[in-house]
Amino acid sequence: MRAFDYVRAGDTGEALRQGAGEETRFIAGGTNLLDLMKLEVMAPGKLVDITRLDLGRIGETDEGGLRIGALVTNSDLAADARVRRDWPVLSRALLAGASGQLRNKATTGGNLLQRTRCYYFYDRGEPCNKREPGSGCAAQGGMNRILAILGTSDHCIATHPSDMAVAMQALGARVEIEGQDGAREVELSEFYRLPGDTPHIETVLAPGELITAVILPPPAGGRQVYRKVRDRSSYAFALVSVAAVVTVEEGRIARAQLAFGGLGPMPWRDARVEQALIGETPTKALFDRAADILLADAKGHGGNDFKIPLARRTLAAVLTQATEAAA
């Protein structure tokens, strides 16, 4: 670990001032950042501790949604009675992630910004465009079991590993951001960037900008499912996960919001898939068609080819569950 300066910010203004410098990072739960710093995959010269900021609350918005402070822990968010009642897909996704100990430390903002689990990203002995732009991508031609099949580029095939963000993507969340120049809100669907030829740039967050909250729109109702498929029963990242918010009215799908983990460089949402479902009677054939659309451009890299059929089958099972229960 490179030696670094450490400051603890008392409020958002101070955090933004302190966070403005070069090579500076905010630290929240530290569950991802510290691991990466120990391996010197990330080597900031200065850490701004934001854990004393007043961003640890969950409040209701005027429109009937929720405003989740960036420092709300994954454990607290999963246990919140409102979340469990009205946005259960989020609670389930959170509880499917990491371990109890990690969820106690991990924060909402940190979870959105956690880095990929690509084996080669963690290994400074290996070329990786995300870690060291221009060095190459060892995952292609190497081990890529856990990596992406959608939205990749020749430069990077990493996934975004979060469960929480997948549920938030399905729910249509927005991210509240504050910078030196003021505050703004970004749709979560606009928050992440595809790797293209700059896989090291992962979000639209500018250096020094702080996530202050995530906003959930009013409850969507319907049937909510989070299904995570992984290599052991717990404490493993998703190979494929599906978050679904589905309403069936009079035998037809009235609303379908779907997001996928483990498939792409961001929590993946594809409006065309949802369009294909809405207004239709739920059938196996329909679910297959939805999978065809979702996976039309899917590209395996050898070790992760299985994700294509796995995503198809998991999607069908989730849609079956969501529509049966609601019918």
Next chain:
Amino acid sequence: MTLETTRHLKHDTPDRDRRLDGMAQGVIGTDMDRPEGALKVSGQATYAAEAHPESMAHGYLVRAATIGRITGSNADAVRAMPGVLHVLEDERMIRNAAQGMAGESPVQKQGRSWYVGQPVACVVAESFEQARHAAQAMMVTIEPDGTHVFDAEAEGAEIETPEKKQVSQGDLDGAMASAAFSVDHDYRTPSMSSAAMEPHASIAQWEDGAVTLRGSYQLLRFNKNELADVLGVSPDKVRILSPYVGGGFGSKLGLAPEAVAAALAAKVLERPVQVVMHRRQVFETVTRRSETKQRIRLACDADGKLTGIGHENLVSQLPEETFSEPVAQGTHFQYAAPNRVVGHHIARIRRPAAGSVRAPGEAVGVTAFEIAVDELAKKAGIDPLEFRLRNVPTEDPETGKPFSSSTMEATLREGARRFGWTHTAPRQRREGEWWIGTGMAGAVRVNMMIEARARVVLTGAGVRVETDMTDIGTGSYAILTQVAAEMLGHAPAQVQTILGDTDLPPASGSGGSFGAASTSTAVYLACMELRERLAAKIGVKEGELTLKDGYAIHANRQTPLSEIMGEEEWRALGHLKPGRAGQDVRQATWGAIFAEVAVNDTTGETRVRRMDGTYACGRVLNLKTARSQCHGGMIWGIGLALTEALEHDPRDGHMVNRDLAEYHVPVNLDVPQLGVHFLEERDDWANPLQAKGIGELAICGSGAAVVNAIENACGVRVRTLPATLDQVMEGLIARG
């Protein structure tokens, strides 16, 4: 007055006295708690990296990122970094951990990097953080030294076929051709890590030309010689302390690179140096379990009687290592068949070194073999339990030697009864998305005894046991305490057991499931010596002496030992040497394992719902620690069957998933309630305690029960472990 006498035993013949059964204290075999348990759970047991001497410096190993000749480094720049005290580039550094019982240095660095991940330097600094940062900044220049092969099955892999390890009896090809039923498949098990909880750590300190190393090791008397050989000093200049070891599973059998680096650096700096390996370094530099490719051929007649057995294996290893995974170790005697072939082939490739990992040989060999047996039983239309019962050997089928005890049938029958075994065709039970099925397997593991010494000291106040034996979490403190307490008639609280110090009499160490039985026998012998001396002093025959709760009881008289002993301190050394008893008969432990699994029809995920093991391993010395060993073994079986695999990069052989986030050992949720049952057994050939090894048996075969249950649940047969969901899903898709 102190007098030390020695009792030797060269174990040539069975001991039918069963003296332990006649003792009065009543602690042997009970589920006594570990005496050191409270220290461990309250954080007071000092593990290797926890006893920091004053002025200790910290070392951190530097890893080779490529293979070849080392031609230079930026050591000068690194030396200038904050806090750096020394950059160790000593040619004596070792390339990987020593093999178990090597007793001499493993291959040393000597200017080369043999595999990606080899430690090639060590940076020592005032603080751990400084050392780690400087080590990460260190760049070692390595000139490629040719092209290498990284996969045992790849073209160009150099294959050795040691003549002594091939067996051919009868005519297997003929048996296959004329069989009523046969199977002939390749099975594969992955490269694996022991993944012990405590990473390897050593603290070295020199004084007057002698080094003391606090480390985390399993076989201290061998480790001492290994370190002496590496350093070029005589063994009496080396002392190793390992009072507590946070799991070993074979990874701490041999001296590892951190110990050597600490000792070399401490010498240069003339101050204590600690080197703790990062989890990622542990994966790479201590020995892993080799991946295996096993061609198994089985032939049987119409009644399901085996007529032919073939088990031909390919394993991998780095050049110049002596060990190779003895895959067919159990095959030699588990089943009878007149026509037999065992083949053993070693591919010399550039993956990190392989070595003994818990139950080397049987863990993977019995597992694959028991899958093949299941396949054959199915083909023959015979219940797999019944199939095994029809093939119980009556003697070692290869050598004709008798078994010391033959409990295969008993474990199978009792295991089946406990589990409620009934067998159906595949795909009969469905719960929602899940297919439910059951599977079973036999378990077998060779039994070994190793030379061991232990001292027992008797005073009026109590008993002290002293030996360099280790407790790697297995329960050595508990069972050695129990043996001494039972033999000398003391409450366990009056017995103090001191372990893990090479200044004490050299024991067997912990490995190969031989530790408990071997070192307990040494303790037993010392206790017998003391009993004789007590008897002589009182004037009775030893056999007529009852010792209980600190009293000597004879001829209706009860005398406190404190009275008999007065101020005297009696010392006795027990010395066990294995003899013909281990060669004249085939000694093994046996078991039967049953599992119920659920397989998801959509995703191919498997969940083990129930698992039950019945084992026969001689006298159980402590029921609790024995059961723990079997729980652990069964969980390892789940890992082998479902989750664990070290992935090597196809381009340079390096371990890709070398951390505990991506090397998937089973987590709690993967493990159902486990049933463990021991058959009451006394194996007189094993030793005077009639006890045998337990630590490894439960891993041998339990994975097969799971894999066989998957087939029974959903009809998909997996032959390449682990049975990850993608493999099962593809099988489900292929079935339609």
